[in-house]
Amino acid sequence: MYDVIIIGAGPAGVSAGIYSVSRGKRVLVIEKKAVGGLVGNISTVTHYAGIMSQETGESFSERLKAQAEAAGIDFVYEEVTKVSLIGSTKTIYTENNKYEGKKVILASGTTPRKLEIPGEAELSGKGMGMNAARDGVKYAGKNVYVVGGADGAIKEAIFLSRIAKTVTIVHFEETLGCIAEFKKKVEAADNIKVRLHSRITVVAGSDRVTSLDILDESTGETQRITDSDVGIFVYAGATPNTELYSELKLVEGFVPTNDQMETELSGVYAIGDIRLKEVKQISTAVCDGTLAGIAAAKNE
Known part of the structure; x- marks a missing residue:
């Protein structure tokens, strides 16, 4: 007892x-x-x-x-x-x-929540749903995407910006929901891009993620991005x-x-x-x- x-x-x-x-x-x-x-x-x-x-x-x-x-x-x-x-x-x-x-x-x-989108389960750990601390080094000099706009997501995006070629933050709201300190660091980083009012809707590939679709909820347009070796890091609550x-x-x-x-x-x-x-x-x-x-x- x-x-x-x-x-x-x-x-x-x-x-x-x-x-x-x-x-x-x-x-x-x-x-x-x-x-x-x-x-x-x-x-x-x-x-x-x-x-x-x-x-x-x-x-x-x-x-x-x-x-x-x-x-x-x-x-x-x-x-x-x-x-x-x-x-x-x-x-x-x-x-x-x-x-x-x-x-x-x-x-x-x-x-951690998943995005519940086509291709996510099949490509988990193969470019989808990666962990910045553990997997970031694998994407040195490559393009990565971070899903989320709160403190946790932006902190990981800032960390990845020191490793990756480009970091694209994909957030469904109109503004980032992080603290001022992190917003300033995002603005100061020349390799971080922010895509607001947007969602990743599909990921695809055979043995790793090689394409993703991003929906702009304001325009209704979907952009398909192809990349031979892309990393997607999800911090969506x-x-x-x-x-x-x-x-x-x-x-x-x-x-x-x-x-x-x-x-x-x-x-x-x-x-x-x-x-x-x-x-x-x-x-x-x-x-x-x-x-x-x-x-x-x-x-x-």
Whole structure:
């Protein structure tokens, strides 16, 4: 029996674990893939207070893992398949095991959205849906496309502009939705182009993407672009990983909480990007985890 079970080892989950274990609680973190979550896939970490110079998502995640392990948190790397959150004992099921705890903190994060267009599934990893931090070097001196206009997308576009020949940002709205700092960097880069009110509607190719269609929603015109080796990086938002939490009332897939990260169920907390809130950043995830970790460690 654990005092606190945490589902998810991103910045929110690890922060919650550190604060709970520091208060003498036996803590288990269940993580599907790797400590850091989606943060491990981003090219650079910015704006978070105290980061190292040239901090990458990978380096940040590695330091996060080392800190958590040094704190004495137990980790298991398994996928959660079912949860039972009602009652004084919470049960978390994975494919081969079940774990019981007095408190549960949900920190399961989000899954990046796909475009759901023809050719996307067949060409995934073959020029479509690439990862800037991992795959950017493959496109040195080549043409790449970044889908999305929020901070995350534009930050990756700026990173890719140092590698690729050209970077074209494709965004369906009339203006980019990123912060002023990133807009200035886009304007200053001579190899970044921006195509607003536009969408990629089709990708095609045999063993890799060799053509894509871009629809201009203002004119209704579609342009077909052919390129022997093109990279498309999609940052079109994310879906909260809350499908297992049917015992909770969700709002558009997100979990409502109070200021202490408590859900409507006693002993159940929700933190990070699955929580219903306006600002989703590493700093706010860590804040959520801090509050939930402390609250969950209190004896009731």
